[in-house]
Amino acid sequence: MGMTITEKILASHSGVESVKPGDLLQCRVDMALANDVTAPLAIKVFEDIGRDRVFDQGKVALVPDHFVPNKDIPSARQARMMREFATRYGIKNYFEVGEMGIEHVILPEKGLVIPGDVVIGADSHTCTYGALGAFSTGVGSTDLGVIMATGKVWLKVPPTIKVRFEGGVLPWVGGKDLILYLLGLLGVEGANYCAIEFSGSAVKHLSMDNRFTMANMAIECGAKNGIFKADEITMQYVKERSSRKPVIWENDPDAGYKKEVNIDVSQIEPQVAFPHSPDNARPVSEGKHIKLDQVFIGSCTNGRLEDLHKAADILRGRTIAKGLRLIVIPGSPLIYREAIKEGIIETFLDAGATIGPPTCGPCLGGHMGVLADGERCASTSNRNFIGRMGDPASEVYLVNPAVAAASAVLGRIGLPDEL
Amino acid sequence: MKAEGRVWKFGDNIDTDVIIPARFLNVSDKKQLARNCFADLRPDFSGGVSKGDILVAGSNFGCGSSREHAPLAIKESGISVIIAKSFARIFYRNAFNIGLPILESKEAVDSVEEKDNISVDLATGEITNKDKSLVFSAQPIPDFMREIITAGGLVNYIKAIDEKGGVYH
Numbered sequence: 001m002g003m004t005i006t007e008k009i010l011a012s013h014s015g016v017e018s019v020k021p022g023d024l025l026q027c028r029v030d031m032a033l034a035n036d037v038t039a040p041l042a043i044k045v046f047e048d049i050g051r052d053r054v055f056d057q058g059k060v061a062l063v064p065d066h067f068v069p070n071k072d073i074p075s076a077r078q079a080r081m082m083r084e085f086a087t088r089y090g091i092k093n094y095f096e097v098g099e100m101g102i103e104h105v106i107l108p109e110k111g112l113v114i115p116g117d118v119v120i121g122a123d124s125h126t127c128t129y130g131a132l133g134a135f136s137t138g139v140g141s142t143d144l145g146v147i148m149a150t151g152k153v154w155l156k157v158p159p160t161i162k163v164r165f166e167g168g169v170l171p172w173v174g175g176k177d178l179i180l181y182l183l184g185l186l187g188v189e190g191a192n193y194c195a196i197e198f199s200g201s202a203v204k205h206l207s208m209d210n211r212f213t214m215a216n217m218a219i220e221c222g223a224k225n226g227i228f229k230a231d232e233i234t235m236q237y238v239k240e241r242s243s244r245k246p247v248i249w250e251n252d253p254d255a256g257y258k259k260e261v262n263i264d265v266s267q268i269e270p271q272v273a274f275p276h277s278p279d280n281a282r283p284v285s286e287g288k289h290i291k292l293d294q295v296f297i298g299s300c301t302n303g304r305l306e307d308l309h310k311a312a313d314i315l316r317g318r319t320i321a322k323g324l325r326l327i328v329i330p331g332s333p334l335i336y337r338e339a340i341k342e343g344i345i346e347t348f349l350d351a352g353a354t355i356g357p358p359t360c361g362p363c364l365g366g367h368m369g370v371l372a373d374g375e376r377c378a379s380t381s382n383r384n385f386i387g388r389m390g391d392p393a394s395e396v397y398l399v400n401p402a403v404a405a406a407s408a409v410l411g412r413i414g415l416p417d418e419l
Numbered sequence: 420m421k422a423e424g425r426v427w428k429f430g431d432n433i434d435t436d437v438i439i440p441a442r443f444l445n446v447s448d449k450k451q452l453a454r455n456c457f458a459d460l461r462p463d464f465s466g467g468v469s470k471g472d473i474l475v476a477g478s479n480f481g482c483g484s485s486r487e488h489a490p491l492a493i494k495e496s497g498i499s500v501i502i503a504k505s506f507a508r509i510f511y512r513n514a515f516n517i518g519l520p521i522l523e524s525k526e527a528v529d530s531v532e533e534k535d536n537i538s539v540d541l542a543t544g545e546i547t548n549k550d551k552s553l554v555f556s557a558q559p560i561p562d563f564m565r566e567i568i569t570a571g572g573l574v575n576y577i578k579a580i581d582e583k584g585g586v587y588h
Contacts, residue, residue, distance in 0.1 A: 024561070024563055037441075037444045037486065037488075038485065038486065038487070040447045041447045041487055041488070041491075044447070045574055048574050048578075049574055049577055049578060049581070050578070050581070066441075066444075067444075067445055071445070072445060074445035074446045075445040078445060078446070078447065121485075122485055122487075123484075123485055124483065124484050124485040124509060126485075138485040138509055139485060139509060139512065139513075140485055140486070140487035140490075140509060140512065140513035140516060140517075141487040142487060142513065142516035142517055142572065142573050142574065143512065143513075143516060143573070145574070146516075146573055146574070146577060149577070150577070154563070188432055188479060188482060189432070189478060189479035189482065189505065189507070192479065192505065192507065192508060193508050222479065222482060222507055222508060224508055277432065364436070364441040364484070365436075365440065365441045365442060366441055366442070383434075383436070383483060383484075385434045385436045385437065385483060386436070386437060386459070386460070387436060387437065387440050387459050388436050388441075392459040392460075
């Protein structure tokens with residue numbers, strides 16, 4: 001039996017010729033990642049194991065992005081613990097406030113992940129790097145602490161679900177809508193323990209930013225990883241950012257899949273995931289009665305430059321609805337700077353938005369836009385669980401950046417065509 | 420290794436944001452985490468749970484965020500074992516890594532009600548509902564993962580290898 005891309009990457013990092021779904025492997029890690037919430041526990045684990053150095057100072061990335069700039073005193077202590085650890089052990093990829101952005105935005109941006117890599121992060125959205133043709137998955141802090149000490153992780157080889165997106169997309173439909181639609185189709189545990197491979201004519205021409213959005217949300221149906229085959233678009237992106245040599249894997253013709261899903265994208269309208277689950281996806285046209293208190297544009301899902309472009313194009317020359325708060329958070333300092341240069345930030349400010357520093361912000365209910373009971377928010381982020389962005393009696397609706405911007409102007413969920 | 424206790428029953432798709440909301444993640448002290456376990460969904464949990472109690476849930480338990488604070492908070496609360504119809508992937512490995520036993524059994528979950536007294540034999544996967552005189556068999560735990568649980572978690576497992584002068588690979 002042939003192997004899939006995911007199986008080949010895992011085999012190549014485990015010193016074996018071939019693997020099959022269900023095999024338990026000790027896998028070599030190219031990049032280990034943690035943030036200010038997960039690193040402190042991982043550091044305790046690392047210290048408990050008792051090694052005097054990390055396995056490779058260049059292959060650990062520590063990014064304070066969740067509750068940083070420090071939102072309160074306990075958060076400040078956690079951030080300090082991570083900073084001191086980074087200094088003591090000579091961690092090369094520690095990013096202080098100022099150079100810090102959202103972990104899954106800045107690692108690709110800085111060329112720290114390339115096709116063929118194995119990236120393991122103590123954050124569930126580590127699956128984002130599948131957009132680059134890398135194997136990447138989220139783990140907990142103990143795993144991460146062990147990886148920092150040993151450079152190895154135990155993994156079970158996942159079976160692959162192959163998804164083919166075919167056809168041309170409707171106006172205002174992007175990667176966010178394709179992944180929300182797929183989540184609706186598969187359900188919140190429809191890909192539990194599996195790899196999802198994104199393929200088909202509709203994703204062939206998708207930009208990297210759209211691919212990051214899709215791979216980012218693979219976890220929302222339980223997948224271990226979501227992966228694209230690296231192509232010319234990937235190579236162009238990587239070439240500009242890294243001097244390392246990428247490894248591009250292809251599926252064998254006789255590779256085995258657990259399931260194959262074919263989707264005609266020409267039937268997919270812009271999507272909104274209703275509370276309280278990302279798989280509760282419906283066409284935006286079904287959400288027009290939903291009045292909003294807040295709109296959030298940002299996160300590791302949709303906080304990249306192209307996302308800000310799409311939102312700004314809608315907001316140019318318009319103002320947001322009275323009484324509504326629009327919070328925009330660029331995913332990295334580079335994106336922030338570029339958005340200033342291109343006048344996008346001014347467009348947001350003119351429309352009535354406020355701009356936050358590059359961080360996760362309100363996505364996980366940390367700070368900079370937490371919701372009160374009864375409040376409703378349209379968000380370009382990835383989760384709308386009960387209490388995700390604040391009070392358990394608040395509601396989050398997941399949308400793409402263009403729909404978020406249009407909804408901010410309308411004061412309710414709606415399409416750009418309605419403006 | 421046997422566990423015995425009173426059941427706390429939960430439904431499907433219990434996510435880690437519900438197990439420990441993000442506003443409590445500004446600390447990593449286990450006792451503080453345990454105090455806020457299920458803070459919004461079951462405010463009676465942290466005050467009412469007794470050492471040895473058993474958490475029973477539906478499918479996809481622990482979905483969402485990778486926060487290990489979730490299984491840590493549950494373990495520190497005194498829960499001895501979790502039985503669910505299925506577990507989300509990251510939660511599953513986190514639980515083993517910190518030495519919190521978990522078992523999968525659809526039948527046992529369907530038969531058990533809140534406050535039932537049940538016992539679990541972790542070696543055999545046998546689950547006994549004492550109040551209803553019913554016995555179920557959970558899916559067996561893979562050998563490698565049983566070794567981790569027996570060692571008391573992944574850290575102790577690796578330390579044991581280090582002490583013997585071996586290599587973790």
